[in-house]
Amino acid sequence: MEIITEEEVRHVARLARLALSEEEVKKFQRQLEKILEYVAKLRELNLEGVEPTTHVIPVVNRLREDRGKESLSKEEALSNAPNTEKGHFRVPKVIE
Amino acid sequence: MDFEVMIGVEVHAQLLTKTKIFCGCSTNFGRNPNTQVCPICLGMPGVLPVLNQEAVELAIRAALALHCKILRRERFARKGYFYPDLPKGYQISQYEEPFAAEGILSFERNGNCKTIRIKRMNLEEDAGKLIHEEDRGSLVDFNRCGVPLLEIATEPDLTSPKDTHTFLAELRQILQYLEVSSGDMEKGHLRCEPNISLKKPGQSEWGTRTELKNLNSLKGVEKGLLFEIRRQKRLLESGQPIRQETLLWDEKREIALPMRVKEEAGDYRYFPEPDLVPLVIDEEWIERVKRSLPELPDDRKKRFVETYKIREQDAQTLTLTRRLADYFEEVVKIHSDFTLAANWIITEVLGILHEKNLSIGDLSVTPARLAGLFHLIQDETISKKMAKEIFVKMVESGKQADEIVRVQGGQIRDEAEVERIIEEVLKGNSEEKVRYQSGEVKLMGYFIGQVMKRTDGKANPRMVNEILRKMLEGNPQKSGVQKK
Numbered sequence: 278m279e280i281i282t283e284e285e286v287r288h289v290a291r292l293a294r295l296a297l298s299e300e301e302v303k304k305f306q307r308q309l310e311k312i313l314e315y316v317a318k319l320r321e322l323n324l325e326g327v328e329p330t331t332h333v334i335p336v337v338n339r340l341r342e343d344r345g346k347e348s349l350s351k352e353e354a355l356s357n358a359p360n361t362e363k364g365h366f367r368v369p370k371v372i373e
Numbered sequence: 374m375d376f377e378v379m380i381g382v383e384v385h386a387q388l389l390t391k392t393k394i395f396c397g398c399s400t401n402f403g404r405n406p407n408t409q410v411c412p413i414c415l416g417m418p419g420v421l422p423v424l425n426q427e428a429v430e431l432a433i434r435a436a437l438a439l440h441c442k443i444l445r446r447e448r449f450a451r452k453g454y455f456y457p458d459l460p461k462g463y464q465i466s467q468y469e470e471p472f473a474a475e476g477i478l479s480f481e482r483n484g485n486c487k488t489i490r491i492k493r494m495n496l497e498e499d500a501g502k503l504i505h506e507e508d509r510g511s512l513v514d515f516n517r518c519g520v521p522l523l524e525i526a527t528e529p530d531l532t533s534p535k536d537t538h539t540f541l542a543e544l545r546q547i548l549q550y551l552e553v554s555s556g557d558m559e560k561g562h563l564r565c566e567p568n569i570s571l572k573k574p575g576q577s578e579w580g581t582r583t584e585l586k587n588l589n590s591l592k593g594v595e596k597g598l599l600f601e602i603r604r605q606k607r608l609l610e611s612g613q614p615i616r617q618e619t620l621l622w623d624e625k626r627e628i629a630l631p632m633r634v635k636e637e638a639g640d641y642r643y644f645p646e647p648d649l650v651p652l653v654i655d656e657e658w659i660e661r662v663k664r665s666l667p668e669l670p671d672d673r674k675k676r677f678v679e680t681y682k683i684r685e686q687d688a689q690t691l692t693l694t695r696r697l698a699d700y701f702e703e704v705v706k707i708h709s710d711f712t713l714a715a716n717w718i719i720t721e722v723l724g725i726l727h728e729k730n731l732s733i734g735d736l737s738v739t740p741a742r743l744a745g746l747f748h749l750i751q752d753e754t755i756s757k758k759m760a761k762e763i764f765v766k767m768v769e770s771g772k773q774a775d776e777i778v779r780v781q782g783g784q785i786r787d788e789a790e791v792e793r794i795i796e797e798v799l800k801g802n803s804e805e806k807v808r809y810q811s812g813e814v815k816l817m818g819y820f821i822g823q824v825m826k827r828t829d830g831k832a833n834p835r836m837v838n839e840i841l842r843k844m845l846e847g848n849p850q851k852s853g854v855q856k857k
């Protein structure tokens with residue numbers, strides 16, 4: 278049985294705003310299948326009582342004081358933008 | 374047909390920190406666009422967020438005030454979606470482990486006490502601001518991006534738009550009292566998104582739930598909900614389906630229009646935020662915050678009723694804001710006629726603030742000065758009526774009560790002087806005097822009025838009353854002079 282279907286590949290691609298050709302969908306389905314199969318090996322282990330690992334370093338509570346730092350200048354902030362106007366980033370229309 | 378209504382709310386409150394949640398950019402409102410941004414809040418590659426301690430403390434405050442259980446160990450999560458106001462392509466929020474959960478908020482409306490369950494509370498970052506322009510696309514300002522937000526979600530325990538209004542007012546008041554959030558809805562510092570569903574009485578299944586957005590005031594929340602209830606009713610009554618969707622409230626046209634089909638929660642592809650290490654909140658930290666909590670409005674209201682023996686309704690008004698409650702307490706520290714102070718602050722002080730569009734902090738009449746005015750009423754230097762005029766003069770001139778009284782004169786309390794004026798009045802109204810003496814006692818009010826007219830209201834009323842009776846009836850014992 279497949280772990281991931283072509284339909285799921287299309288769904289994930291759409292969420293990531295990737296346009297895949299039908300060939301690519303097939304190719305990535307096969308690759309993702311391999312990756313997921315490999316990870317599924319973990320299921321063979323007895324993991325009872327093992328906390329999910331989200332961080333590999335045993336550090337907690339890295340906090341900063343509520344003290345201000347200098348921000349970028351407006352010019353710097355906008356310098357990489359392909360399109361700007363009146364101090365704003367200009368983006369294509371997003372609502373209908 | 375009457376339907377049952379079920380409402381839950383999701384509130385986003387901006388936390389009153391000086392800087393953003395993960396970087397040192399300022400959170401000031403209303404600055405020039407894109408002047409409070411840095412590589413971290415702009416989502417540039419290779420940067421690392423560091424959590425603002427103050428944001429955590431403020432969230433702990435709110436959680437304690439709403440009786441929530443605070444998680445001892447928590448992680449942040451990435452919520453993935455693409456929108457131009459979100460430069461990273463994900464929002465850092467909390468998912469599997471909320472910041473706090475299972476709280477309650479009780480409030481009273483029309484004598485009924487209601488308790489609303491708080492489902493969860495999350496710490497997260499705000500997105501930027503978009504200005505949509507017809508046809509030409511959108512402009513983005515990232516100043517707000519990364520401002521700390523506290524998301525508070527209730528269980529669907531509210532049953533009417535009015536209840537929802539009261540609940541939100543109560544919640545806002547608590548957040549303001551605790552100095553957790555400014556609660557300013559017009560500025561978007563407090564945003565409320567209610568979800569709502571209906572069912573016919575007797576049916577077990579609730580109808581499809583919709584969500585309302587873009588409600589910029591408490592009034593707007595109420596109006597939007599009323600609109601949505603009517604809309605759902607019409608659909609249900611005509612047998613049409615209700616779509617699960619988000620509607621945008623249009624304040625000017627007073628209608629709500631569908632925004633977009635709601636995405637499934639799974640589509641956000643939440644996963645633990647690898648750039649932030651876990652947050653551990655121990656007992657000691659919680660205790661420290663607990664000790665720093667101010668008295669909450671409801672507790673303060675109860676204390677006001679017990680300590681100062683004032684009416685509950687008055688205590689409610691006086692505790693509307695922390696500053697007003699502080700003002701009242703400062704006054705009664707100096708002047709001990711609690712009822713006088715309560716009545717005065719509610720009618721005169723709030724009246725003039727309303728009239729002049731000021732807030733209590735702007736008032737030149739400090740609590741000590743207001744107490745000074747009350748002393749003059751108490752020792753009968755001035756009457757209550759005069760006090761009202763003097764108060765207005767105090768506000769307008771910035772002078773103290775006794776300065777004003779010294780110039781314009783206080784009450785006429787010299788017995789001979791009052792007697793002389795009354796004699797004149799009786800001489801000029803000899804006919805009324807005869808009528809009074811033959812039994813028409815209600816003319817007493819007329820005589821008092823005449824005396825007050827001649828003295829610009831400055832004659833001491835008790836003295837006028839006493840002397841008038843004596844002179845009209847010639848027998849002070851019979852006149853029943855009452856000394857208070």
